[in-house]
Amino acid sequence: MPDNKAIVARFIDETLNKGSVDAAGQFMCDDVVEQVPFPGQGPGLEGVKDVLRAMRSAFPDLHISIDEQIAEGDKVVTRFGLAGTHRGPFLGVPATGKRVQIWGVVIDRLQNGKIKDTRLIMDTFGLMLQFGAISPPKG
Numbered sequence: 001m002p003d004n005k006a007i008v009a010r011f012i013d014e015t016l017n018k019g020s021v022d023a024a025g026q027f028m029c030d031d032v033v034e035q036v037p038f039p040g041q042g043p044g045l046e047g048v049k050d051v052l053r054a055m056r057s058a059f060p061d062l063h064i065s066i067d068e069q070i071a072e073g074d075k076v077v078t079r080f081g082l083a084g085t086h087r088g089p090f091l092g093v094p095a096t097g098k099r100v101q102i103w104g105v106v107i108d109r110l111q112n113g114k115i116k117d118t119r120l121i122m123d124t125f126g127l128m129l130q131f132g133a134i135s136p137p138k139g
Contacts, residue, residue, distance in 0.1 A: 004071050008069070059090070060087050062082070098131060
């Protein structure tokens, strides 16, 4: 039985931290389903690669830390930290040059040693606050 936590950790390290977006196919099925796609994200592996390229372009120094992982059956839950300097447009916000740090959780389901579907929950509100795209609530 494959070590699903190790597969997900290698995916994060190779594709996000090292920027080897084309290596995503080693870790994901061609017909991977993003349960909560980014705005405008296309289907399957190519859609995921487009998002990964956009993230690396927006945050050239992107680093994802794995803060916690839990695996059960074919699922892996990863709580992570994301840090990087905003050097290009991301989610409609032009580059700010600001260093950001947010948290997130991703739930991956693996099939035959590859990610078959994934669900990303990310602190988008915190990211927009750090970008200065929205103001903090008053009160």
